[in-house]
Amino acid sequence: MGINELLENYKEGSLSLQETLFQLKEQGIEDLGFARIDSARQARTGIPEVIYTPGKTKEQVRQIAERMYKSGIDILATRASEEVFMHVREVVPEVTFNKMARTIVFHHHSNREETKDYIAIVAAGTSDLPVAEEAAETARFLGNKVERIYDVGVAGIHRLFSKIEGIREARVIIVVAGMEGALPSVVGGLVNKPVIAVPTSVGYGANLGGITALLAMLNSCAAGISVVNIDNGFGAACQASLINQLK
């Protein structure tokens, strides 16, 4: 039953207010049994439904991907193994895989527009690149231009200075760092743009699986910094995209 029909039924009295309300809200929800694809989510939150693969079997991922493919919805799957990618490719042949980012991506239209302003993705060390790349792939999936500035950790701070102009000209900046998580503070003190800090689980011992970097970033002495979950390149890119696409 479409929205118009629904509303007519209500005015005519064949549907109660309560029922009408819930029916309206149900629009865009399609039931797969184990997971619903929320096709109205993009309109509501600015971020389309995305497949987070951990905890799903490769069959479940393939099934969801196939459904999205057939419904004309673009596909982004995160934290995906190569094996999952192989499975998805059987039903979505043109799908691509970024091994470092662990992302599976498919767009129905190849000539998508990109924002004019870009999101800078700044990463401290080599080991932080999987998270940085997840952010980069997600940001691009959401239609943003992206600039990568990698390997500029604070222990060799001249490397950061040599790239600072490219960071300053971004509209929003994602800073990815593990270990002591100091990079966002340094970047935050040098730019006048919003900085989204992503702690990574890179390190060992007292890094506590990324908790140390997370805590450090939350206590940054530079204002204008906010933080997402450990290794959450995806979430940082979502917020950065919302900011970058503000009119």
Added chain:
Amino acid sequence: MGINELLENYKEGSLSLQETLFQLKEQGIEDLGFARIDSARQARTGIPEVIYTPGKTKEQVRQIAERMYKSGIDILATRASEEVFMHVREVVPEVTFNKMARTIVFHHHSNREETKDYIAIVAAGTSDLPVAEEAAETARFLGNKVERIYDVGVAGIHRLFSKIEGIREARVIIVVAGMEGALPSVVGGLVNKPVIAVPTSVGYGANLGGITALLAMLNSCAAGISVVNIDNGFGAACQASLINQLK
């Protein structure tokens, strides 16, 4: 020595490259002995120098405030007690105090411009208001229009729905909540604007002084949310201001 003079000295060879560089960077730094006022900070980071009062004596706060006042710099002091306010008022007579927000504010020019777009400040409960008000006062100090939407905690979610339109129309949203910290997830699922979540230390026992709300917000199932330190209304407002004032 001014910048021009400095650069001439360098070209003439009376200053080394290294010395020149540091001299340039030193511009805008004024030394008070115990604290420097970084008057170039606003240009560099978009956020002017602000007085964080805890750990400073009331005499130190007054001295800093007086210096800023005489230098033509607008004043914001956070986490201030009424006693500190009394002290500052002796040297900056027109200064104002928001008791709930614990902020001291002074502007040299009363007819300041405000942004057209506004920052929505959403708070869960009555006890979260000091943090929400700190965010509101800071955002206004930084030139932003602000809308307050208070007492819309998730345990009576209809209260949130009755205000959702005002939240959706903001350019950026600050959500303040203590206890289980669930409000940002619910708001984040209903809007397509960036959400900055501020955990508060409101609660007791297993709230762990705000750590619980902080952790909950970092694990939000809604994308597009980032988080600042516990009770950090100031920091949330700084980032929101940078976002709200993006061209």
Added chain:
Amino acid sequence: MGINELLENYKEGSLSLQETLFQLKEQGIEDLGFARIDSARQARTGIPEVIYTPGKTKEQVRQIAERMYKSGIDILATRASEEVFMHVREVVPEVTFNKMARTIVFHHHSNREETKDYIAIVAAGTSDLPVAEEAAETARFLGNKVERIYDVGVAGIHRLFSKIEGIREARVIIVVAGMEGALPSVVGGLVNKPVIAVPTSVGYGANLGGITALLAMLNSCAAGISVVNIDNGFGAACQASLINQLK
């Protein structure tokens, strides 16, 4: 020695008070060497003995199951792998396995009665289903009617509203959620029935293996909520069953 005999012996003086007492209490305890089956437990606590499989070898599980089978006791084994199920099936042929719930179940009588009132089992996301299903299978094993309401996480809160009536009509509600664990607070604010919250270990990084969801639920701003251990669908169902079967 049966209870009557025991008591006679005592009155006659051939057993001391102390000995009599302990003998009485010992009734229903059968010693397998490595584990006792407490067949009087159901009478005492309302919950029969159940096999928690982790930390037991598959041979041990099979041996316990066989003994229960032969003693006419119904069987529920939780957190069971398919391999353990195969082993048990060799000695209890009619036993069934719910792969998602990881439960092995056998009833001696197929035409068991079910409660008229039902337990609603509400789950936030796809990854929470194993825990939700453990709760559902346990509740049914204990003789309760169960209604499943799945995939109604707070980031798309309209999905919850569309199912709220079915939740409100339950006698008791189990709410299963990982990540930020916000769902019990929202449900608790919408119903006038007891809510048992089950945090899951779903998530990563600062979810701390489920501790974040656990803490959030303990700090819920909605009254009428209590919490069980992380991933403890079984325990939630036990308490829900005691509540649902209150006269």
Added chain:
Amino acid sequence: MGINELLENYKEGSLSLQETLFQLKEQGIEDLGFARIDSARQARTGIPEVIYTPGKTKEQVRQIAERMYKSGIDILATRASEEVFMHVREVVPEVTFNKMARTIVFHHHSNREETKDYIAIVAAGTSDLPVAEEAAETARFLGNKVERIYDVGVAGIHRLFSKIEGIREARVIIVVAGMEGALPSVVGGLVNKPVIAVPTSVGYGANLGGITALLAMLNSCAAGISVVNIDNGFGAACQASLINQLK
């Protein structure tokens, strides 16, 4: 505008669906500026609005109490100091104070009905009594008959046994304990009624302010137990009341 009027306006078209919806939800919300009294809450959740006094000034508590008094709403304020009580008594003369429970209570009608079944409130040690009493006062405020069984900690377990019948005959049991938090496990193994465990902050050192008792209770080897926040006698009583008043 009443509900009828609202609905008529909607059918006539002078209100949009969206507006109608929110208006309906707004019913029962009264705005005090700093805190709303949610007078529809009892109907919605079975628990009326209650005043949690920490973080509120004594003036705020008095103002809320006065409003509730004048609106014919019964009053329960928790964690109240004697000073707050004095303030409230100025505007609600008949109000009573339980010093140990730290509760302020007022009922408009003195001949209230009480449930036939009772809630047993079991406490381990003398120091746990403030929390136990908060639970008892709350349960009685909500219309329940209450039985107190105090000072039955596990280090002298015969004391528990001498009271066990009174515990077993309750419809629902609240168990309050600090230190190692073992009492709920022992009680849970002896009864066939739902047990709600309340950890207290009683103890020192490695009790971690009650976290130890909380964790112990969450890991109880007895099924049928659920747990609320540290020192949360109020919350335990709310859930117990919902259970006790199930038809």
Added chain:
Amino acid sequence: MGINELLENYKEGSLSLQETLFQLKEQGIEDLGFARIDSARQARTGIPEVIYTPGKTKEQVRQIAERMYKSGIDILATRASEEVFMHVREVVPEVTFNKMARTIVFHHHSNREETKDYIAIVAAGTSDLPVAEEAAETARFLGNKVERIYDVGVAGIHRLFSKIEGIREARVIIVVAGMEGALPSVVGGLVNKPVIAVPTSVGYGANLGGITALLAMLNSCAAGISVVNIDNGFGAACQASLINQLK
């Protein structure tokens, strides 16, 4: 150089005081390169050198065992896998293995004396048996008579009462429990002998790998209880042996 020779050299002046001192202390130390066997340890501390196998290769364990065997030292290796046992058996043919306890034991003299008083080893659940057995095997290796009282967890407390006399008559009691770790408190309240509590890592979720049981035991409301590290059956047995063998 023997002790007598050493002391003579010193009096004659060919060794300095300092050198003499250290030489004396060095007695009984034999250097294997990667690990020294401290054959004087038993005289000094009452506990002989024991092989803790984790972190050692099976070759290292075999080499140490062989050296001890040839030096006439009795062998106890803890946390040993069956594979390590196989390796040791190649060089110490009569060695025995307790699979549940994960201990490898060899005595040069089969007719060893045992203490008249016994150590009671009390365990809560089936999953705690590996730790209980490690304690039992260690205690017996150290020459103590041992009584095992297993499967007497607090959720079915009558099981404990039926065995309490055997516990009370021990000279010292080791209580092994995981999950909420409540058993030592209950036992401690019923006996007038020292109780050594051993928390185990048995459980899941909020058991925090045994930290919960550890904390609970440290906060026991029963006096006369002390605690060892998580899963440390060996250490508990060492202390119990020292106590049991006090004259």
Added chain:
Amino acid sequence: MGINELLENYKEGSLSLQETLFQLKEQGIEDLGFARIDSARQARTGIPEVIYTPGKTKEQVRQIAERMYKSGIDILATRASEEVFMHVREVVPEVTFNKMARTIVFHHHSNREETKDYIAIVAAGTSDLPVAEEAAETARFLGNKVERIYDVGVAGIHRLFSKIEGIREARVIIVVAGMEGALPSVVGGLVNKPVIAVPTSVGYGANLGGITALLAMLNSCAAGISVVNIDNGFGAACQASLINQLK
């Protein structure tokens, strides 16, 4: 009703088995309303009832002390302030106070016997003395001879060596240390007697209120050591007394 009478009633049938049992267990329990004095505790556990003063008002302590005094029970109150002592002295004139130990002590008979063997109480630093003295006073209250060996922390280990003989000759050793908690390991490696380690909250920062010393002691590389709660000199003395008084 005395025990004999009770048993006769039972044999005659005027008391049920259950009632008889509970009556028997109730012996020795006297009800004060807010706290029961368990006068049979000493017989049952070897440790008499003791007053732990924190969380009790000075009136409550006085009332309990008076009751014990009149019942001929010796009095030990721990963690007592001088003010509480003053209060108790009003009703028990001969009571004494150890200011450093914060203990209030009264014995009905001045010529009590003392054990021949002694408990050594070893303390690392000056700041650990309150806990060491609590242990010493408790041990003496329980009838033990005590030797104090203070200020022998590991940073000047020669101080320990100069006192080692007096430690070695004790029957049981209590070692009290804060900060890094290393002293029990060193002592444990030098003696063949049971060592009870007491971590103190002495230190700052990463000492975490004594958690660091507690954890260190639990991980001691010396066997034969067990641990009690932070600052729990009382508990250590209870266990030491049970050990010291073993026949």
Added chain:
Amino acid sequence: MGINELLENYKEGSLSLQETLFQLKEQGIEDLGFARIDSARQARTGIPEVIYTPGKTKEQVRQIAERMYKSGIDILATRASEEVFMHVREVVPEVTFNKMARTIVFHHHSNREETKDYIAIVAAGTSDLPVAEEAAETARFLGNKVERIYDVGVAGIHRLFSKIEGIREARVIIVVAGMEGALPSVVGGLVNKPVIAVPTSVGYGANLGGITALLAMLNSCAAGISVVNIDNGFGAACQASLINQLK
């Protein structure tokens, strides 16, 4: 008995080896009852005995100071309040007090020599100065030349660069920082001298009382950095002094 006499006694046989040894070690230990002054400590460890005032009464501090004064020992007391200073001044008239550093200092000889090389003490923010000053005062007490470089936090990194030469030329560098603790990493990447990092408790919320800065410093991506306890300016200065005075 002096050392010579002691050794003669030993050779003559009137002292056993053991006794001689302990007597030798006892040299330099003077017993005050509550605290020993270890006057041989400086020879042994390079750091003289120092008075850590917290946990000592002002009378105890005065008594220790007086004894040191009369024995010709220089005095340093740390974490001292002004009140303690007043007390000490009564017995050591020339003593001085640094209010920010909270140190009490007295030297018997005013013309002490200072090292030629200096220790740089680098501090991030105004609130870190008490800890930095404690380090500075301690280092100077130990005979070191000190250079202070304050207010060079990473959020305005040009301030650090303008002072970097003075840091590079030090022989050893102490870096004091709170909040995110990032400064040591940045400094460590710019110098080739050992860096000792001191986390401070400056900050709030997720700074966890300095644990965040501590963890961050331990995870520094710059090599050559080691860390001391939170707020431990004293300890950092001790190690820096040992390094600075290496020949």
Added chain:
Amino acid sequence: MGINELLENYKEGSLSLQETLFQLKEQGIEDLGFARIDSARQARTGIPEVIYTPGKTKEQVRQIAERMYKSGIDILATRASEEVFMHVREVVPEVTFNKMARTIVFHHHSNREETKDYIAIVAAGTSDLPVAEEAAETARFLGNKVERIYDVGVAGIHRLFSKIEGIREARVIIVVAGMEGALPSVVGGLVNKPVIAVPTSVGYGANLGGITALLAMLNSCAAGISVVNIDNGFGAACQASLINQLK
């Protein structure tokens, strides 16, 4: 463009100051795509670039090693598996592997000079040797003479005394210990040289993966001790080398 050319261009005006600055800083940075080799790092920080292998594929390690080899840079790779070593050996034939230390080392010149003073590396137990060996290999790679003093844990403290002279004569001391981490305190109280403490993850249960040893070392009662991350033998050796090579 070389440095001279760069500076000439700047004086001539063809390069701006800013550009010149960054170009200068860029010297020595060579871009490999996934990781930059910072060949100027040794000059800047005293520590050359080193390959930390975890998180890098064996291909990446080989590629970096090959580049360093061809550029005439000496190679140290840490935490390397034997498999990685095999891969590197294909391109750097003379490379060596220390299996216990998990280090891969290659020097272009075999006749390197070594410092005259040595670094003592002191280890508590056999299981700590991998970390101690990582420190030893790193220190030697950096040109230092090294003395190993192993298996001198505090539970048999005479073993330490027999080696103390060799420790005292070092210029700087690295102390490696797991479990309770007590060894640095004991060593620190016996020497007048800087001590760098390395906690290891050796132990189980409440050792918390090395956090316990880390905390204990940070709280050492011996002054002059600083601490590095858990298992960070490399970092300790870097700081020790900087100290040992101070002129």
